[in-house]
Amino acid sequence: xxxxxxxxxxxxxxxxxxxxxxxxxxxxxxxxxxxxxxxxxxxxxxxxxxxxxxxxxxxxxxxxxxxxxxxxxxxxxxxxxxxxxxxxxxxxxxxxxxxxxxxxxxxxxxxxxxxxxxxxxxxxxxxxxxxxxxxxxxxxxxxxxxxxxxxxxxxxxxxxxxxxxxxxxxxxxxxxxxxxxxxxxxxxxxxxxxxxxxxxxxxxxxxxxxxxxxxxxxxxxxxxxxxxxxxxxxxxxxxxxxxxxxxxxxxxxxxxxxxxxxxxxxxxxxxxxxxxxxxxxxxxxxxxxxxxxxxxxxxxxxxx
Amino acid sequence: xxxxxxxxxxxxxxxxxxxxxxxxxxxxxxxxxxxxxxxxxxxxxxxxxxxxxxxxxxxxxxxxxxxxxxxxxxxxxxxxxxxxxxxxxxxxxxxxxxxxxxxxxxxxxxxxxxxxxxxxxxxxxxxxxxxxxxxxxxxxxxxxxxxxxxxxxxxxxxxxxxxxxxxxxxxxxxxxxxxxxxxxxxxxxxxxxxxxxxxxxxxxxxxxxxxxxxxxxxxxxxxxxxxxxxxxxxxxxxxxxxxxxxxxxxxxxxxxxxxxxxxxxxx
Amino acid sequence: xxxxxxxxxxxxxxxxxxxxxxxxxxxxxxxxxxxxxxxxxxxxxxxxxxxxxxxxxxxxxxxxxxxxxxxxxxxxxxxxxxxxxxxxxxxxxxxxxxxxxxxxxxxxxxxxxxxxxxxxxxxxxxxxxxxxxxxxxxxxxxxxxxxxxxxxxxxxxxxxxxxxxxxxxxxxxxxxxxxxxxxxxxxxxxxxxxxxxxxxxxxxxxxxxxxxxxxxxxxxxxxxxxxxxxxxxxxxxxxxxxxxxxxxxxxxxxxxxxxxxxxxxxxxxxxxxxxxxxxxxxxxxxxxxxxxxxxxxxxxxxxxxxxxxxxxxxxxxxxxxxxxxxxxxxxxxxxxxxxx
Numbered sequence: 046x047x048x049x050x051x052x053x054x055x056x057x058x059x060x061x062x063x064x065x066x067x068x069x070x071x072x073x074x075x076x077x078x079x080x081x082x083x084x085x086x087x088x089x090x091x092x093x094x095x096x097x098x099x100x101x102x103x104x105x106x107x108x109x110x111x112x113x114x115x116x117x118x119x120x121x122x123x124x125x126x127x128x129x130x131x132x133x134x135x136x137x138x139x140x141x142x143x144x145x146x147x148x149x150x151x152x153x154x155x156x157x158x159x160x161x162x163x164x165x166x167x168x169x170x171x172x173x174x175x176x177x178x179x180x181x182x183x184x185x186x187x188x189x190x191x192x193x194x195x196x197x198x199x200x201x202x203x204x205x206x207x208x209x210x211x212x213x214x215x216x217x218x219x220x221x222x223x224x225x226x227x228x229x230x231x232x233x234x235x236x237x238x239x240x241x242x243x244x245x246x247x248x249x250x251x252x253x254x255x256x257x258x259x260x261x262x263x264x265x266x267x268x269x270x271x272x273x274x275x276x277x278x279x280x281x282x283x284x285x286x287x288x289x290x291x292x293x294x295x296x297x298x299x300x301x302x303x304x305x306x307x308x309x310x311x312x313x314x315x316x317x318x319x320x321x322x323x324x325x326x327x328x329x330x331x332x333x334x335x336x337x338x339x340x341x342x343x344x345x346x347x348x349x
Numbered sequence: 350x351x352x353x354x355x356x357x358x359x360x361x362x363x364x365x366x367x368x369x370x371x372x373x374x375x376x377x378x379x380x381x382x383x384x385x386x387x388x389x390x391x392x393x394x395x396x397x398x399x400x401x402x403x404x405x406x407x408x409x410x411x412x413x414x415x416x417x418x419x420x421x422x423x424x425x426x427x428x429x430x431x432x433x434x435x436x437x438x439x440x441x442x443x444x445x446x447x448x449x450x451x452x453x454x455x456x457x458x459x460x461x462x463x464x465x466x467x468x469x470x471x472x473x474x475x476x477x478x479x480x481x482x483x484x485x486x487x488x489x490x491x492x493x494x495x496x497x498x499x500x501x502x503x504x505x506x507x508x509x510x511x512x513x514x515x516x517x518x519x520x521x522x523x524x525x526x527x528x529x530x531x532x533x534x535x536x537x538x539x540x541x542x543x544x545x546x547x548x549x550x551x552x553x554x555x556x557x558x559x560x561x562x563x564x565x566x567x568x569x570x571x572x573x574x575x576x577x578x579x580x581x582x583x584x585x586x587x588x589x590x591x592x593x594x595x596x597x598x599x600x601x602x603x604x605x606x607x608x609x610x611x612x613x614x615x616x
Numbered sequence: 617x618x619x620x621x622x623x624x625x626x627x628x629x630x631x632x633x634x635x636x637x638x639x640x641x642x643x644x645x646x647x648x649x650x651x652x653x654x655x656x657x658x659x660x661x662x663x664x665x666x667x668x669x670x671x672x673x674x675x676x677x678x679x680x681x682x683x684x685x686x687x688x689x690x691x692x693x694x695x696x697x698x699x700x701x702x703x704x705x706x707x708x709x710x711x712x713x714x715x716x717x718x719x720x721x722x723x724x725x726x727x728x729x730x731x732x733x734x735x736x737x738x739x740x741x742x743x744x745x746x747x748x749x750x751x752x753x754x755x756x757x758x759x760x761x762x763x764x765x766x767x768x769x770x771x772x773x774x775x776x777x778x779x780x781x782x783x784x785x786x787x788x789x790x791x792x793x794x795x796x797x798x799x800x801x802x803x804x805x806x807x808x809x810x811x812x813x814x815x816x817x818x819x820x821x822x823x824x825x826x827x828x829x830x831x832x833x834x835x836x837x838x839x840x841x842x843x844x845x846x847x848x849x850x851x852x853x854x855x856x857x858x859x860x861x862x863x864x865x866x867x868x869x870x871x872x873x874x875x876x877x878x879x880x881x882x883x884x885x886x887x888x889x890x891x892x893x894x895x896x897x898x899x900x901x902x903x904x905x906x907x908x909x910x911x912x913x914x915x916x917x918x919x920x921x922x923x924x925x926x927x928x929x930x931x932x933x934x935x936x937x938x939x940x941x942x943x944x945x946x947x948x949x950x951x952x953x954x955x956x
Contacts, residue, residue: 123674
């Protein structure tokens with residue numbers, strides 16, 4: 046009997062230790078993954094919490110234990126709906142799988158906005174990176190550093206995905222506008238090894254290549270390997286996207302020229318601000334850009 | 350070797366020239382065995398003499414590599430223990446082969462569970478009630494006392510388990526019961542009870558083959574004893590025509606000067 | 617054998633030993649009741665609300681299906697690591713075939729069917745290919761089923777299922793409106809009760825079920841009793857796979873989609889529920905009601921922590937702790953129950 050009581054005590058303590066005493070109405074921020082150990086989600090969380098403090102509203106930031114645990118995210122939202130959540134800022138682990146519970150929230154009269162990843166539900170505002178703008182930011186940086194008329198190449202992601210297409214379109218438009226000569230546009234499917242292989246082929250066919258835009262940093266880093274192997278380090282201006290720590294390091298080492306950072310802090314902050322706006326009867330644009338930042342040697346240390 | 354008091358013309362169970370090979374290893378070589386109706390046959394031999402292998406051939410667990418088996422005068426072939434059991438040949442294994450997590454009744458009927466049909470015969474369910482009653486009657490009949498037939502076997506003592514294993518072997522019209530070291534794992538006070546049960550089987554007209562290392566067991570329950578040595582027939586005798594020291598000599602593979610030899614070894 | 621064994625149950629048996637049968641039967645029930653009381657005290661307005669209770673059942677249904685199948689396997693002293701992947705395989709087969717225009721009655725059956733097929737392959741592999749332990753075969757299936765789920769879907773989610781396919785996972789019976797609250801009964805709740813009832817009958821009252829227990833208790837005994845152990849094991853693993861497929865159907869209905877990451881790690885949740893529910897890894901032990909309790913405890917932990925805005929890391933810590941405690945209680949139980 047003592048053991049059973051002990052077991053129960055452990056459960057109860059676990060719950061009580063971290064439980065909140067009031068169940069007042071709160072804004073729920075449901076992220077794809079936990080902020081712990083992931084700077085991206087940590088920034089989303091910081092943005093949401095600081096904006097909430099500024100606006101004087103309460104938020105609770107939740108996430109499933111891993112980004113693939115879709116049912117856990119659904120359950121979290123269901124449970125928060127029962128508790129009477131005031132609004133939901135959601136980064137869906139899977140846009141389609143989360144759609145039914147988002148519909149349930151809307152049916153309950155609880156406003157929802159998507160951040161980071163666009164959901165499948167019609168009429169719900171998406172707050173995230175405008176990838177086309179980000180890619181043209183990268184293109185402009187290339188234009189400013191490479192002589193007009195030079196040969197340039199684009200490494201595309203998977204262009205059947207919206208992110209891949211937006212980055213391909215934005216970079217193409219930007220590079221064309223400033224009079225650069227796009228000699229190759231090929232996909233390396235977001236992959237570092239494929240980035241290397243595709244770049245090798247491009248270099249073989251285009252020895253005068255002066256710049257490359259890669260739709261993500263993995264492909265950019267793969268391309269850097271090909272360039273180094275070909276002994277052309279320093280001859281080709283490489284810009285990536287995402288500002289992941291490896292890329293930031295490469296920029297600091299003087300290998301990659303630049304990368305483009307998303308702004309997760311803004312996703313959290315604008316997410317909370319927008320949902321408060323909806324709660325107060327306001328309306329939102331269907332898409333809100335959280336902005337992008339060019340990362341060069343000057344600010345790359347912030348992204349390591 | 351026909352029992353002196355037997356009126357039967359042919360043995361109930363007979364192995365003729367049975368050999369069993371496991372790869373390059375010869376476990377049995379041209380072994381003959383006869384078991385007559387209503388007799389208790391003791392099989393002795395040193396470790397590795399082939400006793401257990403022979404029993405597994407008789408109970409259908411191993412097919413013989415050579416030779417034939419005869420039951421009631423007809424040649425038979427066993428593809429599984431089930432075939433042997435269908436003829437009424439049951440084996441009580443050394444490790445008893447009971448499921449400790451299940452109750453006595455379920456163990457007795459394991460593999461031959463009483464069923465009842467429900468939903469017009471569409472579904473056949475295990476008939477707990479009938480199983481419990483049958484098990485209770487059966488144990489009462491054998492004068493085996495247990496607290497309840499719903500007791501789990503793992504809660505029983507070694508002797509009680511042996512009793513359940515034997516009860517189980519004769520639950521379905523057994524004619525031959527083969528026992529591998531039935532007293533080896535028992536507390537001394539329980540040995541006598543198990544031996545009495547074996548005598549009880551004989552009284553019911555059931556033939557018994559018993560493997561044992563213990564001369565006390567052999568000389569208490571058996572009518573006849575046969576010895577295997579290195580996988581082959583070595584010697585056999587009616588019990589009253591032999592002595593402990595002679596049988597011990599057989600186990601060690603000698604027929605000469607047995608008395609002296611046996612006394613040397615068994616003081 | 618002729619003496620009565622009554623003296624074994626004398627009055628000197630300590631109280632905690634005499635309590636063993638009581639806890640065997642009702643221990644898990646007590647844990648659940650106490651958990652509910654604690655959660656109710658912490659969230660008085662929310663926890664016992666109808667909507668929350670039906671949420672708990674919606675959230676635990678898929679794990680409930682996996683766990684009962686896993687229980688059958690663990691009863692035979694086996695393990696099935698592939699159920700999470702098989703769930704995904706069933707779910708993706710369903711979603712992809714739906715997207716390519718297969719009529720819904722077939723789509724509906726595809727997930728359980730694929731599950732059955734995977735389970736059958738597991739069973740045949742374990743018995744006929746003589747894999748040294750079910751761990752190996754089902755570990756292989758874990759990768760194969762996941763790979764196959766990705767292969768047929770190209771690794772991308774498919775969404776939009778017809779209502780009849782979603783029925784099991786998402787339909788609700790409208791019970792009426794009282795005091796301004798709408799009461800809905802999720803179909804999946806009724807279905808879960810039904811499945812557990814069927815498994816209870818299967819395990820306690822059919823010859824097959826008793827043989828599953830016997831194989832778990834002593835496979836040699838089962839074999840020499842003339843039970844076809846291989847055939848029984850194949851059926852057991854096939855049923856386990858089938859239940860994983862049913863879980864896939866439920867999850868597809870619940871999410872209106874198929875996503876190839878589905879079910880990752882769920883095999884471990886199912887094993888946890890089975891162990892918390894009182895089954896033994898050595899086989900032959902445990903009851904259907906206990907497994908139901910194990911699933912419910914896992915669901916209550918998740919629900920309770922969510923309601924109190926607690927990080928899911930706590931959920932992992934608590935479930936881990938409870939597994940260890942549940943087995944420790946079982947160890948104590950055996951110590952007390954062993955005759956000296």
